[in-house]
Amino acid sequence: MSKFLKRSAQGAGVPHEKRTSNLETVVMPLPSKIVLSMAQHIGAPAAPAVAKGDQVYVGTVVGKAGGFVSSDIHSGVSGIVDSITTITAPNGAVQTAVVIIPDGEQKVDPAIAPPEVTDLKSFQDAVRASGLVGLGGAGFPTAVKLAPKNLDEIDTLVINGAECEPFITSDNRCLIEDTHFILSGIKAVMKHLNIAKCVIGIEGNKPQAIAKMKDAIDIPGVEVKTLPCRYPQGAEKVLIENCTGREVPFPGLPSDVGVIVMNVTSVAFVGKYLETGMPLVTKRLTVDGDIVKDPKNVEVIIGTPIQELLDFCGGLTDEPGKVLYGGPMMGNCVADLSQPILKNNNAVLAFSKKWAHIPKETNCIHCGRCTNACPLGLSAKEIVQAYHDGNVELLKELNADLCMSCGTCSFVCPAKRPLAPSIALAKIMMKNGGKK
């Protein structure tokens, strides 16, 4: 009761729409080309390590990490580099990209071999070489995450299998199909980082995944935690609070409360990479949406154009209105279907114009749903008002910069006000010291 009075943090009962959850992952055949963006992660973009006309193989490095917080990019096909070009990302940024035409042979790069991991350093190096970035969506280079400054204080590994976004079921499939890789990945991280405890958080709407995972656990210290189906369970700070009872300070990192969080797909990849040495070149995606003919979970080569992926899923039954990278709560709109699949994508959703219709915005009725739903305890209506008034002092007092853009406030608003995008603008205004 007292906690309820301090911060309701009710979240939102978003629709599940998980109709692909029982569809086993299928492998998509080779696309006609792959387009590898050099900026598929948070941090410095990679620099192309190949030139036009070069022969590459499956696993060949085509982009070299551009700094500490960065990541290598690898080819998922064997073939010839067609061009080094630029593409426009959903956020408007112009990025360098390497285009490769597959030769159909899928010859593996001779340098690919399981990494030799003996200690923490060699483990971190192996993860760095694998090109792994946070696959839950953020795309933060995993090698950096696994090298916290206060390693001694880390006592808990939290594995994010919440998958709270509607439609997406790729993490669910990962939990069911790659259970042993998840476990071997967890064991590796726990061993090398000397972490004693691991909590795997999974939303209650995935009973099969929960049962499979619970069954598979064969070491002490690892437990599965069933989470309530309230969006956003998978948000890092929310997940940590629900799995460990700890509050990540702001500003601060999970490591400040002794926690490292990894997505299930990321940790499964660690397990697989240690066995095979094959870097991150494919990704399991959910392809769904009201106009996708055959919704599927697909294992796709990173860089595959969205159009070819949609064609593989039977094409579209109607003219597309919106196509999303990711889920409907936090996903980005794709501006054109030639855009490639990125490392951190976990879904491609295509919707009709009717579905994409945005309801009309009306006056705020101060119902307080936004405030009571916010997982972080922010008051969206006050922040948006302060933004419109240009009141940076008030924005600071309201901690607008704590917002993680989960979209819960916009979702629950009965007046259909675009609160989350307005708060994103408010955060920019705070940074710019008052300029919109």
Next chain:
Amino acid sequence: MANKLIVTAAPHITSADSTQKIMQRVCLALVPTLIASIIIFGINALILTVVTVAACVLFEYGYCKMVGREVPIGDFSAVVTGMLLAFNLPATLPWWMAVVGAFIAIVIVKQLFGGMGYNFANPAIVARIALAVGFASRMANYPKPVNGIDALASATPLAVADQVGSAGYLTLLLGNHGGVLGETCAITILIGGLYLIATKVISPMIPVTYLATVAVLSVCFGMDPIYQLLSGGLMLGAFFMATDYVTSPTTEKGKLIFGIGLGLITMMIRHFGTMNEGVSFAILLMNLLVPYIDVLTRQDKLGIAKAKKGGAAK
């Protein structure tokens, strides 16, 4: 490109709830009480409700057209105001006075301050108080129930509360006594209120704390708590008027303070004052404090230390 894709910021879905649906649920929750009032006070009750609803909708439409504001009739909020206003009037009130009330509620309290979401106080409450002050005798002319079982005529049970036993608890529950339209039948108000809580339109915090405070204070003042809870405008006020979104606090903490404040003021007026409008004045006074309560009762934010928050606040 021929087929352009729509690009907007996330999120791309919204909940099925809308302002319109919320207001429709409030209307639905008021229907049992409307039916009860027709049974108790006769067809006049229905006519008066129709008049105030029609007047509220027309004033909203007319004013918005006049000033070039978008007409929000579709949101049903004027219908809610109209119903609540009627429920605060005695069935004998001349219809033109009810229209004056509708004008005060919609034009003066709501639209002049900016329309939906901008009113500083509950429109129906202000209209009731204005009418009670302006047409004091007509507003206090509480009619006898038409079925004539009850002996009370020109006074609400509350006005004669010291005459112990003038109306039994059962009579109060069923509303078979004198009073304004929608206040008398506690049981239908309770049904409507529980429906609103069940459908998550309102949080139980305000009604529960309000009623609890009244009960505790009546014991302290040596009054009959059940009598105090069931009589006057308390039930209608607690479930339908005090929970108006625009004029009540946002957070549960704020609602707790708001409910206690309402209970305090109501009992002060009932115990020390002479007027019948204890609930109305309590709601109006607390409405005025809402902006302050809202600022003082913000939620704790995840990961932001208390001490730091205190330091940053002005």
